[in-house]
Amino acid sequence: MLSHQDETRAAYDGVVDLYASMFANRLETQPFARNMIGTFAELVRATGNLRAVDVGCGPGHLTAMLHDLGLDAFGLDLSPAMVDHARRAHPALRFDEARMEALPVEDGALGGVLAHYSMIHTPPEELPVLLAEQVRVLAPGGLLLVSFFGTEGPKPVRFDHKVAPAYSWPAEQFAAMLTGAGLVTVARLLHDPASERGFLDTHLLARRP
Numbered sequence: 001m002l003s004h005q006d007e008t009r010a011a012y013d014g015v016v017d018l019y020a021s022m023f024a025n026r027l028e029t030q031p032f033a034r035n036m037i038g039t040f041a042e043l044v045r046a047t048g049n050l051r052a053v054d055v056g057c058g059p060g061h062l063t064a065m066l067h068d069l070g071l072d073a074f075g076l077d078l079s080p081a082m083v084d085h086a087r088r089a090h091p092a093l094r095f096d097e098a099r100m101e102a103l104p105v106e107d108g109a110l111g112g113v114l115a116h117y118s119m120i121h122t123p124p125e126e127l128p129v130l131l132a133e134q135v136r137v138l139a140p141g142g143l144l145l146v147s148f149f150g151t152e153g154p155k156p157v158r159f160d161h162k163v164a165p166a167y168s169w170p171a172e173q174f175a176a177m178l179t180g181a182g183l184v185t186v187a188r189l190l191h192d193p194a195s196e197r198g199f200l201d202t203h204l205l206a207r208r209p
Contacts, residue, residue: 005078005099008121008164012079016059027065032191033116033147036203037062039187040112040145041069043205047141049111055100055134056118060086063093066114076103100130105137113138115146120166124156131181138208144183148174150190150202168199178206 027034044052050072054063057075059082066073067090074094077083086095098104100119113134122130134144149168151157156167175185183206193201 004121004123004165009078009080012058012077012082012164016079016081016085025061027062030201032189033201033203036145036147036187036189036205037065037114037116038069040114040143040205041066041071043143044112045070047111047139047143049139049142051110052112052114053103053105053110053137054114054116055103056115057086057095058082058118060090060093060095062114062116063095064090066112067093071112076100101126101133103133103137107136108139110137111139111142113142113144115144117147117149119146120148120161120168121164122167124167124169128177128181131177131183135181135183135208140208142208143186144178144206144208145203146174146178146206147201147203150200152200169202171200171202171204174202175204178204183208 052066052071052073054073054075057063057077060075063073063075075086076096076098078099080097083095083097119130150171151168156169158167171188171190178185185204185206187205189203190200
Protein backbone atom coordinates (compact mmCIF):
# COMPACT_ATOMS: atom_id res chain seq x y z
CA MET A 1 0.00 0.00 0.00
CA LEU A 2 1.28 3.43 -0.89
CA SER A 3 2.35 5.72 1.95
CA HIS A 4 -0.27 8.37 1.23
CA GLN A 5 -2.96 5.69 1.57
CA ASP A 6 -1.58 4.65 4.95
CA GLU A 7 -1.63 8.28 6.07
CA THR A 8 -5.14 8.88 4.75
CA ARG A 9 -6.47 5.71 6.36
CA ALA A 10 -4.95 6.62 9.73
CA ALA A 11 -6.28 10.17 9.51
CA TYR A 12 -9.86 9.03 8.83
CA ASP A 13 -9.64 6.30 11.48
CA GLY A 14 -8.97 9.09 13.97
CA VAL A 15 -11.98 11.29 13.11
CA VAL A 16 -14.79 8.78 12.60
CA ASP A 17 -17.28 10.10 15.16
CA LEU A 18 -16.66 13.75 14.30
CA TYR A 19 -16.83 13.09 10.56
CA ALA A 20 -20.03 11.06 10.89
CA SER A 21 -21.70 13.76 12.98
CA MET A 22 -20.75 16.44 10.46
CA PHE A 23 -21.80 14.63 7.29
CA ALA A 24 -24.67 12.33 8.27
CA ASN A 25 -27.32 14.91 7.28
CA ARG A 26 -25.24 17.27 5.19
CA LEU A 27 -27.07 16.61 1.92
CA GLU A 28 -30.20 18.08 3.48
CA THR A 29 -28.57 21.47 2.90
CA GLN A 30 -26.94 20.57 -0.44
CA PRO A 31 -29.74 20.37 -3.02
CA PHE A 32 -27.44 20.19 -6.04
CA ALA A 33 -25.48 17.19 -4.76
CA ARG A 34 -28.64 15.53 -3.47
CA ASN A 35 -30.36 15.83 -6.83
CA MET A 36 -27.33 14.61 -8.77
CA ILE A 37 -27.29 11.48 -6.62
CA GLY A 38 -31.02 11.08 -7.19
CA THR A 39 -30.52 11.38 -10.96
CA PHE A 40 -27.68 8.87 -10.81
CA ALA A 41 -29.89 6.38 -8.94
CA GLU A 42 -32.75 6.87 -11.40
CA LEU A 43 -30.50 6.21 -14.38
CA VAL A 44 -28.95 3.16 -12.73
CA ARG A 45 -32.43 1.77 -12.07
CA ALA A 46 -33.23 2.29 -15.74
CA THR A 47 -30.36 0.00 -16.75
CA GLY A 48 -32.06 -2.91 -14.97
CA ASN A 49 -28.88 -3.62 -12.99
CA LEU A 50 -29.54 -2.33 -9.49
CA ARG A 51 -26.18 -3.30 -8.00
CA ALA A 52 -24.18 -0.22 -7.03
CA VAL A 53 -21.14 0.50 -4.92
CA ASP A 54 -20.37 3.59 -2.85
CA VAL A 55 -16.57 3.73 -3.01
CA GLY A 56 -14.99 5.60 -0.13
CA CYS A 57 -18.30 5.27 1.69
CA GLY A 58 -17.12 6.70 5.01
CA PRO A 59 -19.83 6.35 7.67
CA GLY A 60 -22.26 4.90 5.13
CA HIS A 61 -24.83 7.68 4.87
CA LEU A 62 -24.76 7.81 1.08
CA THR A 63 -24.83 4.04 0.78
CA ALA A 64 -28.04 4.16 2.80
CA MET A 65 -29.37 6.93 0.55
CA LEU A 66 -28.72 4.80 -2.55
CA HIS A 67 -30.54 1.92 -0.87
CA ASP A 68 -33.50 4.18 -0.10
CA LEU A 69 -33.50 5.23 -3.77
CA GLY A 70 -34.04 1.63 -4.84
CA LEU A 71 -30.53 0.38 -5.50
CA ASP A 72 -28.89 -2.79 -4.21
CA ALA A 73 -26.09 -0.70 -2.73
CA PHE A 74 -23.04 -1.61 -0.69
CA GLY A 75 -20.14 0.45 0.62
CA LEU A 76 -16.37 0.10 0.49
CA ASP A 77 -13.81 2.17 2.36
CA LEU A 78 -10.08 2.19 3.06
CA SER A 79 -10.64 3.01 6.74
CA PRO A 80 -11.56 0.04 8.95
CA ALA A 81 -12.91 2.39 11.61
CA MET A 82 -15.25 3.98 9.05
CA VAL A 83 -16.42 0.54 7.94
CA ASP A 84 -17.10 -0.45 11.55
CA HIS A 85 -19.13 2.73 12.08
CA ALA A 86 -21.09 2.20 8.86
CA ARG A 87 -21.95 -1.37 9.85
CA ARG A 88 -23.24 -0.21 13.24
CA ALA A 89 -25.20 2.69 11.78
CA HIS A 90 -26.72 0.68 8.93
CA PRO A 91 -26.76 -2.98 9.99
CA ALA A 92 -28.98 -4.09 7.11
CA LEU A 93 -26.41 -3.01 4.51
CA ARG A 94 -23.07 -4.44 3.46
CA PHE A 95 -19.83 -2.58 4.14
CA ASP A 96 -16.30 -3.88 3.56
CA GLU A 97 -12.76 -2.59 3.81
CA ALA A 98 -11.12 -2.21 0.39
CA ARG A 99 -8.71 -0.14 -1.66
CA MET A 100 -10.07 1.69 -4.67
CA GLU A 101 -7.39 0.34 -6.99
CA ALA A 102 -8.39 -3.22 -6.09
CA LEU A 103 -12.16 -3.36 -5.67
CA PRO A 104 -13.47 -6.75 -4.49
CA VAL A 105 -16.04 -6.85 -7.30
CA GLU A 106 -16.18 -9.06 -10.38
CA ASP A 107 -15.76 -7.62 -13.88
CA GLY A 108 -18.81 -5.89 -15.34
CA ALA A 109 -20.98 -6.63 -12.33
CA LEU A 110 -22.41 -3.24 -11.38
CA GLY A 111 -24.99 -0.86 -12.69
CA GLY A 112 -23.47 2.06 -10.83
CA VAL A 113 -20.42 3.42 -9.00
CA LEU A 114 -20.68 6.42 -6.70
CA ALA A 115 -17.41 8.19 -5.86
CA HIS A 116 -18.51 11.14 -3.73
CA TYR A 117 -15.38 13.16 -2.86
CA SER A 118 -13.64 9.83 -2.28
CA MET A 119 -10.76 10.33 -4.73
CA ILE A 120 -9.76 13.81 -3.59
CA HIS A 121 -6.74 12.52 -1.64
CA THR A 122 -5.33 10.60 -4.62
CA PRO A 123 -2.26 12.18 -6.29
CA PRO A 124 -3.03 13.09 -9.93
CA GLU A 125 -0.63 10.54 -11.40
CA GLU A 126 -2.44 7.70 -9.60
CA LEU A 127 -5.99 8.68 -10.46
CA PRO A 128 -6.18 6.90 -13.87
CA VAL A 129 -5.61 3.57 -12.11
CA LEU A 130 -8.61 4.18 -9.84
CA LEU A 131 -10.80 5.20 -12.78
CA ALA A 132 -9.78 2.11 -14.75
CA GLU A 133 -10.79 -0.06 -11.80
CA GLN A 134 -14.19 1.62 -11.61
CA VAL A 135 -14.72 1.06 -15.32
CA ARG A 136 -13.73 -2.59 -14.88
CA VAL A 137 -16.54 -3.28 -12.40
CA LEU A 138 -19.22 -1.43 -14.40
CA ALA A 139 -21.47 -3.35 -16.76
CA PRO A 140 -21.93 -1.89 -20.25
CA GLY A 141 -24.39 0.97 -19.85
CA GLY A 142 -23.45 1.36 -16.18
CA LEU A 143 -22.91 4.79 -14.66
CA LEU A 144 -20.26 6.53 -12.59
CA LEU A 145 -21.02 9.65 -10.57
CA VAL A 146 -17.86 11.30 -9.32
CA SER A 147 -17.83 14.44 -7.16
CA PHE A 148 -14.80 16.52 -6.22
CA PHE A 149 -13.52 20.01 -5.48
CA GLY A 150 -13.26 21.94 -8.72
CA THR A 151 -10.82 24.66 -9.65
CA GLU A 152 -10.87 27.07 -12.57
CA GLY A 153 -7.12 26.90 -13.07
CA PRO A 154 -5.26 24.86 -15.70
CA LYS A 155 -4.15 21.98 -13.46
CA PRO A 156 -4.93 20.16 -10.20
CA VAL A 157 -4.20 22.09 -7.01
CA ARG A 158 -2.93 20.39 -3.86
CA PHE A 159 -4.33 21.84 -0.65
CA ASP A 160 -4.44 21.13 3.06
CA HIS A 161 -7.73 19.35 3.64
CA LYS A 162 -8.81 19.18 7.29
CA VAL A 163 -8.26 15.40 7.39
CA ALA A 164 -5.48 14.70 4.86
CA PRO A 165 -3.80 16.46 1.90
CA ALA A 166 -6.18 16.68 -1.06
CA TYR A 167 -6.45 17.92 -4.65
CA SER A 168 -8.93 20.06 -6.53
CA TRP A 169 -9.38 19.51 -10.26
CA PRO A 170 -10.38 21.49 -13.36
CA ALA A 171 -13.63 19.90 -14.56
CA GLU A 172 -12.46 19.69 -18.18
CA GLN A 173 -9.28 17.87 -17.24
CA PHE A 174 -11.14 15.39 -15.04
CA ALA A 175 -13.71 14.81 -17.80
CA ALA A 176 -10.84 14.11 -20.19
CA MET A 177 -9.56 11.44 -17.81
CA LEU A 178 -13.00 9.85 -17.78
CA THR A 179 -12.87 9.76 -21.57
CA GLY A 180 -9.41 8.21 -21.42
CA ALA A 181 -10.75 5.53 -19.09
CA GLY A 182 -13.38 4.59 -21.66
CA LEU A 183 -16.39 6.48 -20.28
CA VAL A 184 -18.72 8.98 -21.92
CA THR A 185 -19.57 12.01 -19.80
CA VAL A 186 -23.33 12.61 -20.01
CA ALA A 187 -23.78 15.42 -17.46
CA ARG A 188 -21.76 17.85 -15.40
CA LEU A 189 -22.70 20.24 -12.65
CA LEU A 190 -20.49 22.91 -11.10
CA HIS A 191 -21.72 25.16 -8.35
CA ASP A 192 -20.26 27.57 -5.83
CA PRO A 193 -20.26 26.14 -2.29
CA ALA A 194 -19.37 29.57 -0.86
CA SER A 195 -16.23 27.91 0.50
CA GLU A 196 -13.43 29.94 1.96
CA ARG A 197 -11.10 28.01 -0.34
CA GLY A 198 -12.97 29.21 -3.42
CA PHE A 199 -13.37 25.74 -4.90
CA LEU A 200 -16.44 24.73 -6.89
CA ASP A 201 -18.41 21.64 -5.97
CA THR A 202 -18.15 19.55 -9.13
CA HIS A 203 -20.16 16.49 -10.19
CA LEU A 204 -19.53 14.49 -13.37
CA LEU A 205 -21.89 11.73 -14.49
CA ALA A 206 -20.47 9.28 -17.00
CA ARG A 207 -21.61 6.09 -18.69
CA ARG A 208 -19.71 3.02 -19.82
CA PRO A 209 -20.60 2.37 -23.48
